[in-house]
Structure formats: structure tokens, C-alpha cells
Amino acid sequence: MRFLLVEDTDELAQAVASRLALEGHGVDRAATLADARDLLRAAPYDLILLDISMPDGDGRDFLAQDRAAGGSVPVIMMTASASVNDRVTTLDRGADDYIVKPFDFAELLARCRAVLRRHAGAADSLxxxxxxxxxxxxxxxxxxxxxxxxxxxxxxxxxxxxxxxxxxxxxxxxxxxxxxxxxxxxxxxxxxxxxxxxxxxxxxxxxxxxxxxxxxxxxxx
CATH class of the missing domain: 1.10.10.10 (Winged helix-like DNA-binding domain superfamily/Winged helix DNA-binding domain)
Structure with missing residues (x-):
């Protein structure tokens, strides 16, 4: 699968990209929302990992704009906030799932698999x-x-x-x-x-x- 990782923190982005690559995924990283828009226009993606706090805007606004424009690529939001209100807002804006930083890579991979299965309409893993x-x-x-x-x-x-x-x-x-x-x-x-x-x-x-x-x-x- 090909993932778009939208994350401005270099250390975290490199760690996530390296782990996903070990799982056999292709990963493109965007350090800004503007870069993410350019990449979405240039290539097909199976899943987007989207940070909320980006240097040029709020990832939730980016997501809402993408959904309003007809975007359908599944999105997992990455957030440092564990508050219920923030999570509800994230899902209401069109996210398929969210994960709270700092997170375990095993959990991230499990959430990616679950979202991709749901997107494909496969409730049974077999x-x-x-x-x-x-x-x-x-x-x-x-x-x-x-x-x-x-x-x-x-x-x-x-x-x-x-x-x-x-x-x-x-x-x-x-x-x-x-x-x-x-x-x-x-x-x-x-x-x-x-x-x-x-x-x-x-x-x-x-x-x-x-x-x-x-x-x-x-x-x-």
C-alpha cells in the first residue's frame, strides 16, 4: 500500500516512515499541508496519516476541505490531545480513526490494518x-x-x-x-x-x- 504521512516533526516522521517501509508500504512524507495537497494531486494513496498541528494550519481543517472536495482516501489523525471533545471533532470532520501521541508502533499498524479493512468492506479478516x-x-x-x-x-x-x-x-x-x-x-x-x-x-x-x-x-x- 502507499501511504501519505503528513507530519512536521522530522524524528517522528522518519521513525513512522521506516516502520511502515519495513511492513512493505511505500511512504511519502509531507512536512506541510501545502506539500500534502501537492502530493495528493500527484499520486494515488491508500491511507493518509495526518497530524493535527501543522506549521501552515490545522490538519482537521485540511481534512474537512478534502472531504468537501470529494476526497475519499481513509485518514487516521495523529493528535497529542486525548480529550473526548477533540476526538469527537476529529471524527466529525471526516477522519476514519485517530491515534494519540506518543503511540506504540504496533498500535499504529493495527489501526492502519483495521481502517484499510473497513474501507475495503471486509469485516472478516479472512x-x-x-x-x-x-x-x-x-x-x-x-x-x-x-x-x-x-x-x-x-x-x-x-x-x-x-x-x-x-x-x-x-x-x-x-x-x-x-x-x-x-x-x-x-x-x-x-x-x-x-x-x-x-x-x-x-x-x-x-x-x-x-x-x-x-x-x-x-x-x-
């Missing part, structure tokens, strides 16, 4: 298909009696493909979704992850097709 069962929390695919572990970017690639089965995805689009602007990657990187995912799906009946000159298309069953 997703069952004709030939395999996918567990995003456990990062596994089970084919028959065999459970196969997914590496971080294999997991993110599968989530993207499962979001719209049968849709053609170009390599450029997958790179945009899997990697941040700071990561230098080539088309070959996508080929590597596609090849690994195919091997994990062997025997399931799922088809991850290569469309020459176009990209890839996935049929889970």
Missing part, C-alpha cells in the same frame, strides 16, 4: 476463495492444507490485485502503489514480486496473467 484462503493479518495464503507466508510487498501486491479482480494494472500503476517517490525502482522489480506471488498461489487455481505491453490481471477464482 478472505476465502475457491482455491485458497487469504489472511491479511497473518500475512499468509492457505492452499489446501499448506499455509504459505507472504513477504511484505507480496502481501501488498495481492491486496491491490484483489481490490479489483479482473482489472488490468500497468507496471507503472503498481509501482506507484507499492513504492514511494524516494525509492528508485524499475519495471523488473514488479516482475520479481509478481513471480514470487505466482509461486505462492500455485495449486490454487487463481490466475495472475501477464498482458504483454499492458501489465497484469488477476482472477482469484
Amino acid at each position: 478472505r476465502r476463495f475457491a482455491g485458497f484462503t487469504y489472511d491479511p493479518l497473518g500475512a499468509t495464503i492457505t492452499v489446501g492444507d499448506e499455509t504459505r507466508e507472504l513477504r511484505a510487498r507480496e502481501l501488498r501486491l495481492l491486496e491491490i490485485l484483489l481490490s479489483r479482480p479482473g482489472q488490468a494494472y500497468s507496471k507503472a500503476h503498481l509501482i506507484d502503489r507499492l513504492f514511494s517517490f524516494d525509492e528508485m525502482v524499475s519495471d523488473n522489480a514488479i516482475e520479481v514480486y509478481v513471480g514470487r506471488l505466482r509461486r505462492k498461489l500455485e495449486g490454487s487455481g487463481a490466475r495472475l496473467e501477464t498482458l504483454r505491453g499492458v501489465g497484469y490481471r488477476f482472477f482469484p477464482e
Whole structure:
């Protein structure tokens, strides 16, 4: 998944971005709300982590403006205030969730997973298909009696493909979704992850097709 991290404190931003990258997410960081607006216009994001107190404004106002303009990317607000009123205001402005600073990274990751599941309409963490069962929390695919572990970017690639089965995805689009602007990657990187995912799906009946000159298309069953 590709995250937009809107945070002006360098130390915290670097720590969050590093942890999310270890989980296989691409992360772009904006140090101001103006930078965040530019990044939202330039790339597709799956989740926004948004600080309330930014140098050029209030993150809640930014969120309200984004929602009024039709923005639908899920948002987790990061706040130093634990007051009920502030949390209620945050949610009323359109946030999907919030987390109070200082926070544990395990909690942040759990909230990210929960918001992404809700956004995808998946109440049950297990997703069952004709030939395999996918567990995003456990990062596994089970084919028959065999459970196969997914590496971080294999997991993110599968989530993207499962979001719209049968849709053609170009390599450029997958790179945009899997990697941040700071990561230098080539088309070959996508080929590597596609090849690994195919091997994990062997025997399931799922088809991850290569469309020459176009990209890839996935049929889970």
C-alpha cells in the first residue's frame, strides 16, 4: 500500500516512515499541508496519516476541505490531545480513526490494518476463495492444507490485485502503489514480486496473467 504521512516533526516522521517501509508500504512524507495537497494531486494513496498541528494550519481543517472536495482516501489523525471533545471533532470532520501521541508502533499498524479493512468492506479478516484462503493479518495464503507466508510487498501486491479482480494494472500503476517517490525502482522489480506471488498461489487455481505491453490481471477464482 502507499501511504501519505503528513507530519512536521522530522524524528517522528522518519521513525513512522521506516516502520511502515519495513511492513512493505511505500511512504511519502509531507512536512506541510501545502506539500500534502501537492502530493495528493500527484499520486494515488491508500491511507493518509495526518497530524493535527501543522506549521501552515490545522490538519482537521485540511481534512474537512478534502472531504468537501470529494476526497475519499481513509485518514487516521495523529493528535497529542486525548480529550473526548477533540476526538469527537476529529471524527466529525471526516477522519476514519485517530491515534494519540506518543503511540506504540504496533498500535499504529493495527489501526492502519483495521481502517484499510473497513474501507475495503471486509469485516472478516479472512478472505476465502475457491482455491485458497487469504489472511491479511497473518500475512499468509492457505492452499489446501499448506499455509504459505507472504513477504511484505507480496502481501501488498495481492491486496491491490484483489481490490479489483479482473482489472488490468500497468507496471507503472503498481509501482506507484507499492513504492514511494524516494525509492528508485524499475519495471523488473514488479516482475520479481509478481513471480514470487505466482509461486505462492500455485495449486490454487487463481490466475495472475501477464498482458504483454499492458501489465497484469488477476482472477482469484
